[in-house]
Amino acid sequence: MDEDRQGTDLIARQLAEEFKLEAWQVDNVLALIDEGNTIPFIARYRKEKTGSMSDEVLRDFSERLTYLRNLEAKKEQVMGTIEEQGKLTSELKEQIQKAATLVEVEDLYRPYRPKRRTRATIAKERGLEPLAMILWKQDDTTDMNTLAGAYVGGESDVATVDDALQGAKDIMAELVADEAEYRKQIRSLTAAKGQLTAKAKNPDATSVYEMYYDYREPVHKAAGHRILALNRGEAEKILSVSIEAPVEEILQYLERQIIRGEARRELLEEVIEDAYKRLIAPSIDNEIRGELTEKAQDGAIHVFGKNLTQLLMQPPIAGKTVLGLDPAFRTGCKLAVVDATGKVLDTAVIYPTSGPGRIPEAKQKLKQLIAKHHVDIIAIGNGTASRESEMFVVETLKEISDPVSYIIVNEAGASVYSASKLGTEEFPDFDVALRSAVSIGRRLQDPLAELVKIDPKSIGVGQYQHDMNQAKLSEALTGVVEDCVNKVGVDVNTASPSLLSYISGISKTVAKNIVTYREETGRFHDRRDLLKVSKLGPKAYEQCAGFLRIQGGDNPLDNTAVHPESYAAAQNLLSLLGYSLEDVQSGGIAQIQNRLRGQDEEKMASQIGVGVPTLKDILSELAKPGRDPRDEAPAPILRTDVLEMKDLREGMVLKGTVRNVIDFGVFVDIGVHQDGLVHISQLSNKFVKHPLDVVSVGDVVDVKVISLDLERKRIGLSMRL
Structure with missing residues (x-):
């Protein structure tokens, strides 16, 4: 138990140092996580205990905590295994306990790990280990052949002196390869001075990897997106990728560590070269490439997560009837009209891209749907035939008097949703393409509510996502979606099971049970009604209640992010400032924060029984109950006319929407079928370390065609106006 406590204290101190936190913050966060609290709940409702750590920092903290705990568990397992062999010295135990990474632990464990039959183990079976140790220690200067001769013939199956010496050299080579300190230094030298290289397997072949056909770059300078591109080119058998290590420097280092005189120099030089080239280099190369890949993947996942956050947090277009259009050629364009609540009002199939003869009929049908349902906006998917469909829509809109606009919507993932079990359950009578049209229309109305139905990996705002560790990617992106959903909150009386399942503390089963309860009783009138839902116990209620909204319920605080545990504090605050719950119900108290100006926040917080962070959150919610944080983001650009690539001219300045952010630049929708690229060098007149430092997905930006x-079909853009 003392060792467990010591390990916990070490982890806590390390986390405090790495995250620049006070000891009390680390202790509180560890306790909150171990009690089963979710990250969104801790970030929002335990600010006093965490020092107002953000959800992003808390997720990084939790991930690092898991790694360090796994590291401690690995150390215990390794020390136990070595102790069972009777070989755990106090010095080795101290080395293992001080190891900072799993790689270091594995290096120390290597000599004691059960091995498959190697050249060294075969030599040991033949009784050659004593000879190897004599030569290794370099104390006995007797002629090598004479020493080896003692192991030839007799009961031994060693036939010649050369056989004996070769077996001894194999044993010594493994000794070199198993030494943890040597591996550590070689890994460091290779990472610092090695060259990452690539060659084309067929230099005459045309491919997207041509820039890597004769590629060379220092390992420590290789950018993440290049690492992932090389990996993909190698996987597709187009490239041969390798690391060129500073071999001479490594061999000299090993010789300095091992050779103590001239008597055995030639033999040991041969052993060292064999150990490095046969046993060490291949595994070190794999480890370094693995580390490069992991770092590149982590960077790509981070970018994907940031892009996904911005996409999910784009402002909803509320109160508008939308016509979703899923473009196609031969099979026709699928149309779906959805009202302001997302309910499907009508569907149709038209054929404006199948030939000029069918355009009049298609126009007539589109006009009928617009007039019948008072359509405000047409959302056109950006897939196959999108350009042709856009031109058709613009021509049709010019022939009607109604003020209808259109927008191109990124339809990535719509087909995944359409063919999914969820899509089938939601629209059993629709074919796959009609479900896509509904999804396209709804994702314009409320991106968050619709996109949560789709696997985050399929939403299309990352790079090389299919080449990554899929479990790690899914975990990270699921965390992003959870944070977004909980930041916005959901109306428990209208939310889908998909949306509810991302709420803190709610499983997919409980999400379905919430919908079932709603259908059976009509609606939730009070947050306490949640406790009547099957399998939603007190702990789950604590985690989820603050993120679920009830509009027009019995208690106006139920339509805010104020947690039920703080209702008494909120009511006390209202009384102290001369307000009532009725004032909240009538639309909020916009001036409530002004009433607190000049007053002692610490004193006021103490009076109502909360901390200052919670006091500020309560004030914010009472001022604007039911507010949507997404409303602060720029609204999408609605269009009424079409722009073609041939209409563009160098020097033109246009307004566009950021569609994707990657390591080397930004893709911007400027209203033509092809997104333009703003290279990282064109993002600003100042140095830009990463495009995310300048822009985010969904940003509306001014760009110049360069x-x-x-x-x-390539458009180069610049934001250096």
Whole structure:
């Protein structure tokens, strides 16, 4: 128990140092996580205990905590295994306990790990270990052949002196390869001075990897997106990728560590070269490439997460009837009209891209749907035939008097949803393409509510996502979606099971039970009604209640992010400031924060029984109950006319929407079928370390056209206006 306590204290101190936190913050967060509290709940409702740590920092903290606990568990397992062998010295135990990474622990464990039959183990079976140790220690200067001769013949199956010496050399080579300190230094030298190289397997072949056909770059300078590109080129058998290590420097280092005189120099030089090239280099290369890949993947996952956050947090277009259009050629464009609540009002199929003869009929049908349902906006998917569909829509809109606009919507993942079990359950009578049209329309109305139905990996705002550790990617992106959903909150009386399942403390089963309860009783009138839901116990209620909203319920605080545990504090605050719950119900108290100006926040917080962070959160909610944090983001650009790539000219300045952010730049929708690229060098007049430091997905930006390649459909843009 003392060792467990010591390990916990070490982890706590390390986390405090790495995250620049006070000891009390670390202790509180560890306790909160171990009690089963979710990250969104801790971030929002335990600010006093965490020092107002953000959800992003808390997730990084939790991930690092898991790694350090796994590291401690690995150390215990390794020390136990070595102790069972009777080989755990106090010095080795101290080395293992001080190891900072799993790689270091594995290096120390290597000599004691059960091995498959190697050249060294075969030599030991033949009785050659004593000879190897004599030569290794370099104390006995007797002629090597004479020493080896003693192990030839007799009961031994060693036939010649050369056989004996070769077996001894194999044993010594493994000794070199198993030494943890040597591996550590070689890994460091290779990472610092090695070159990452790539060659084309067929230099005459055309591919997207041509820039890597004769590639060389220092390992420590290789950017993440290049690492992932090389990995993919290698996986597709187009590239041969390797690491060129500073071999001479490594061999000299080993010789300095091992050779103590001239008597055995030639033999040991041969052993060292064999140990490095046969046993050490291949595994070190794999480890370094693995580390490079992991770091590149972590960077790509981070970028994907940031992009996904911005996409999910785009403002909803409330109160509008939307017509979703899923473009296609031969099979026709699928249309779905959804009202302001997302309810499907009508569907149709038209064929404006199948030939000029069918355009009049398609126009007529589109006009009928617009007039019948008072459509405000047409959302056009950006897939196949999107450009042709856009031109058709613009021509049709010019022929009607109604003020209807359109927007191109990123339809990534719509087909995944359409073919999913969830899509089938939601629209059993629709074919796959009609479900896509509904999804396209709804994702314009409320991106968050619709996109949670789709696997985050399929939403299309990352790079190389299919080449990554899929479990790690899914975990990270699920965390992003959870944070977004809980930041916004959901109306428990209208939310889908998909949306509810991302709420803190609610499983997929409980989400379905909430919907079942709603259908059976009509609606939730009070947050306490949640306790009547099957399998939603007190702990789950504590975690979820603050994130679920009830509009028009019995208690106006139920339509805020104020947690039920703080209702008494909120009511006390209202009384102290001369307000009542009725004032909240009538639309909020916009001036409530002004009433507190000049007063002692610490004293006021103490009076109502909460901390200052919670006091500020309560004030914010009472001022604007039911507010949507997404409303602060820029609204999407609605269009009424079409722009083609041939209409562009170098020097033109246009307004566009950021569609994707990657390591080397930003893709911007400027209203033509092809997104333009703003290279990282064109993002600002100042140095930009990463595009995310300048822009986010969904941002509306001004860009200048700096290059056009009509044949390859490439548009170069600049934000350096």
